Amino acid sequence: xxxxxxxxxxxxxxxxxxxxxxxxxxxxxxxxxxxxxxxxxxxxxxxxxxxxxxxxxxxxxxxxxxxxxxxxxxxxxxxxxxxxxxxxxxxxxxxxxxxxxxxxxxxxxxxxxxxxxxxxxxxxxxxxxxxxxxxxxxxxxxxxxxxxxxxxxxxxxxxxxxxxxxxxxxxxxxxxxxxxxxxxxxxxxxxxxxxxxxxxxxxxxxxxxxxxxxxxxxxxxxxxxxxxxxxxxxxxxxxxxxxxxxxxxxxxxxxxxxxxxxxxxxxxxxxxxxxxxxxxxxxxxxxxxxxxxxxxxxxxxxxxxxxxxxxxxxxxxxxxxxxxxxxxxxxxxxxxxxxxxxxxxxxxxxxxxxxxxxxxxxxxxxxxxxxxxxxxxxxxxxxxxxxxxxxxxxxxxxxxxxxxxxxxxxxxxxxxxxxxxxxxxxxxxxxxxxxxxxxxxxxxxxxxxxxxxxxxxxxxxxxxxxxxxxxxxxxxxxxxxx
Numbered sequence: 146x147x148x149x150x151x152x153x154x155x156x157x158x159x160x161x162x163x164x165x166x167x168x169x170x171x172x173x174x175x176x177x178x179x180x181x182x183x184x185x186x187x188x189x190x191x192x193x194x195x196x197x198x199x200x201x202x203x204x205x206x207x208x209x210x211x212x213x214x215x216x217x218x219x220x221x222x223x224x225x226x227x228x229x230x231x232x233x234x235x236x237x238x239x240x241x242x243x244x245x246x247x248x249x250x251x252x253x254x255x256x257x258x259x260x261x262x263x264x265x266x267x268x269x270x271x272x273x274x275x276x277x278x279x280x281x282x283x284x285x286x287x288x289x290x291x292x293x294x295x296x297x298x299x300x301x302x303x304x305x306x307x308x309x310x311x312x313x314x315x316x317x318x319x320x321x322x323x324x325x326x327x328x329x330x331x332x333x334x335x336x337x338x339x340x341x342x343x344x345x346x347x348x349x350x351x352x353x354x355x356x357x358x359x360x361x362x363x364x365x366x367x368x369x370x371x372x373x374x375x376x377x378x379x380x381x382x383x384x385x386x387x388x389x390x391x392x393x394x395x396x397x398x399x400x401x402x403x404x405x406x407x408x409x410x411x412x413x414x415x416x417x418x419x420x421x422x423x424x425x426x427x428x429x430x431x432x433x434x435x436x437x438x439x440x441x442x443x444x445x446x447x448x449x450x451x452x453x454x455x456x457x458x459x460x461x462x463x464x465x466x467x468x469x470x471x472x473x474x475x476x477x478x479x480x481x482x483x484x485x486x487x488x489x490x491x492x493x494x495x496x497x498x499x500x501x502x503x504x505x506x507x508x509x510x511x512x513x514x515x516x517x518x519x520x521x522x523x524x525x526x527x528x529x530x531x532x533x534x535x536x537x538x539x540x541x542x543x544x545x546x547x548x549x550x551x552x553x554x555x556x557x558x559x560x561x562x563x564x565x566x567x568x569x570x571x572x573x574x575x576x577x578x579x580x581x582x583x584x585x586x587x588x589x590x591x592x593x594x595x596x597x598x599x600x601x602x603x604x605x606x607x608x609x610x611x612x613x614x615x616x617x618x619x620x621x622x623x624x625x626x627x
Contacts, residue, residue, distance in 0.1 A: 174273065175265055202311065205229060205232035213238065213239035214429035215345070219234050219348055220351075222350055226415055232308065232427075233407040244317050246319040246343050248345070249320070249323065250348065251323065253298055254292065255325070256295060256324040259290075259323050261283060261284040263291045267320065277319045278317075280319045295322045302348060323389050336399055349389060351368075356421070364409060366382065366503060370503065372405060376394065376395075393430070406427075480507050484503050484504050488541075496526060496529065496533075500515050503546075547617035564585045567582060569598060572615040
């Protein structure tokens, strides 16, 4: 296909030379990265491919954003599978973008650093996409190189191009295939390009190979973590392009961008069976403006219904045949995705506490799930028995979405925290821990609170003094049985 196009381009140039008084300049690139998935991941015929992409853009979910996106997370499966999800992002993309940087994972070849292909252009059936001069400038920097095997059969970057060609027309490309690179260091290197207005795309699918219901839950957690820049939660996120996504998240934090989920589906939703699915999401990053809308108020009736739900859920496990008393007329607050903890006390002493910090499911579902976990799966306690149930009181804490809290040193962190108000998450690498706001009442001061929290997460007791420790805060509305 590429050779045919170049022959046509050559014939056009020869005809121009025969008719012009002076030879024109040729813009035909010397080195071209050919398409390797045309006819597999998308249509090989130019007219059919244009129609395929245009149809997806027309059918895609239409986003309501405060302004056009500055960056996207976009899936990279075949267009019949993930194309409708990818189209949600590209349909929202501003049409005046002239420079695009794509961060894509390497599926077939492991290597260190980031690879930039030694070519002048990429080719798809829709034509040539020239490389931006910044690509060669990056290739000369430490950590960047050309690894031919990383590009030979890689689809994750290429499948983004037909969308860009139909949406933007002419643009230049900075193609980065990411091996084992540190997202923080890579983001720091790429920040100047973001400040110049280069549009960023991180190419990634989500979970792979899970049953439909499990995949929906896993992917909901992951899209929430990405959208809210929750770096501490990314170790639990399944994504084949995790390093590209984490790099974009760090660029977004530095640029003051906030994520907005545009569409999320999986292969069973679009084209395949439900036994083993692949997850897809389109997430836009826009400049942050103001505060998030306040969640709906939890009424006294809601609180009573949720406490009854928690107790009846535990009773149904202890006494088979008893029904779970789910809210009959769920309010908007109960239907909203919210993080929550369920805490059990027996004779005034803790008997179990499990929760989900992130808002990955409706509040009623979260209460039901965490009631079971607190009663029977808290590793600090033996499972609750039927004889104990009447001695147990139930408390529910409904959380706001955690927000990052930057700080310069330990003293600065202590000044910024609000005892009794802020729940706190500390994270370093794979270690993390949280205390609910109620824990402030059990410690003498902020230093003790933070030291205990570090040790709870398996970190050194003074980890809170180090600004490289990630700190997030949230608030909680808690209520309990009388």
